[in-house]
Amino acid sequence: MFAHNKRLQYTVRVQETNPGLANLMLEQFGGPQGELAAACRYFTQHLSEDDPGRRDMLIDIATEELSHLEVIGTIVAMLNKGAKGKLSEAAESEAEMYRSISGAGNDSHVTQLLYGGGPSLTNSGGVPWTAAYIDSLGDPTCDLRSNIAAEARAKIIYERLIACTDDPGVKEALGFLMTREIAHQQSFEKALYSIQPNFPPGKLPGMPQFTNVYFNMSNGDATRDMRGPWNNEPLFDYRQAEPAVDGGSGLPEVKLQSNEAQVVEQLALRTRSDPNSDPTTGAELGMAGAADPTEASMRAAAGGSSTKKAKSRGTKSTPTDGGAAI
Numbered sequence: 668m669f670a671h672n673k674r675l676q677y678t679v680r681v682q683e684t685n686p687g688l689a690n691l692m693l694e695q696f697g698g699p700q701g702e703l704a705a706a707c708r709y710f711t712q713h714l715s716e717d718d719p720g721r722r723d724m725l726i727d728i729a730t731e732e733l734s735h736l737e738v739i740g741t742i743v744a745m746l747n748k749g750a751k752g753k754l755s756e757a758a759e760s761e762a763e764m765y766r767s768i769s770g771a772g773n774d775s776h777v778t779q780l781l782y783g784g785g786p787s788l789t790n791s792g793g794v795p796w797t798a799a800y801i802d803s804l805g806d807p808t809c810d811l812r813s814n815i816a817a818e819a820r821a822k823i824i825y826e827r828l829i830a831c832t833d834d835p836g837v838k839e840a841l842g843f844l845m846t847r848e849i850a851h852q853q854s855f856e857k858a859l860y861s862i863q864p865n866f867p868p869g870k871l872p873g874m875p876q877f878t879n880v881y882f883n884m885s886n887g888d889a890t891r892d893m894r895g896p897w898n899n900e901p902l903f904d905y906r907q908a909e910p911a912v913d914g915g916s917g918l919p920e921v922k923l924q925s926n927e928a929q930v931v932e933q934l935a936l937r938t939r940s941d942p943n944s945d946p947t948t949g950a951e952l953g954m955a956g957a958a959d960p961t962e963a964s965m966r967a968a969a970g971g972s973s974t975k976k977a978k979s980r981g982t983k984s985t986p987t988d989g990g991a992a993i
């Protein structure tokens with residue numbers, strides 16, 4: 668069960684209202700790295716987790732993220748409080764009202780006009796929250812890695828938001844939320860490494876001949892082929908890219924049933940291209956009546972008329988003549 672405590676996890680003291688800032692804060696309310704996404708991510712992972720340690724950790728952190736959602740949502744509501752009153756009571760002239768919603772880089776129409784000053788489950792650009800932000804797949808070594816990355820991203824977004832405000836109370840509350848993401852990241856890292864082995868994820872090992880190979884897949888300036896621990900010996904065998912590393916032909920094969928082969932052949936016949944044709948296309952017809960686009964553009968550049976007839980259709984263009992028969 669859940670029980671609500673009427674007090675916040677961290678006291679929110681907002682010095683002055685600021686709808687534009689409120690709009691930015693939505694990023695951590697209904698955005699991909701936000702608190703709702705975090706809470707839902709860990710809550711759903713906990714439901715199917717059988718390991719008692721991870722299960723307990725996941726619901727503790729999920730519940731804390733909900734508490735963070737409450738804190739960041741409260742910040743949004745406080746920053747919008749003045750605007751909410753003014754808009755609801757139409758307390759300013761239309762022009763003043765319009766200016767306070769959209770003036771001076773303030774793009775708070777999402778929180779103000781559409782949501783009446785309340786926090787919307789959108790990101791700061793107004794995009795609705797979606798469960799697609801959560802990428803859990805039910806394997807702890809994958810999900811913990813994803814959680815670690817999610818906490819790292821959340822930390823950075825908080826850091827950027829902190830850089831956007833000089834309101835000491837908002838800065839402090841954001842600093843707390845940011846700090847908690849650091850703590851969560853550490854818990855998830857410890858939980859991951861308390862599973863041994865945890866790499867590679869899952870049960871199947873990789874193919875030994877490819878597991879520690881680094882393929883250099885880029886051509887060109889070889890001095891820009893950087894070497895480092897990500898591709899150095901002794902862990903990695905650094906190799907130039909080549910096709911068919913399995914030693915096969917590199918050409919795809921599939922065995923078809925005779926009825927499948929028949930219709931595939933039928934389709935290929937029906938849609939085959941004729942390499943000896945030289946069809947006039949709509950694009951050519953549109954170019955001042957000339958069949959040859961190069962010719963048409965040259966004439967146009969020279970200011971000439973386009974009375975010349977299209978080139979003889981008798982001279983067939985073939986792939987080998989390079990189109991030189993003009």
Ligand code: MN
Binds near residue numbers: 732
């Ligand atoms: Mn959080």
Ligand code: MN
Binds near residue numbers: 818821848
């Ligand atoms: Mn967190």
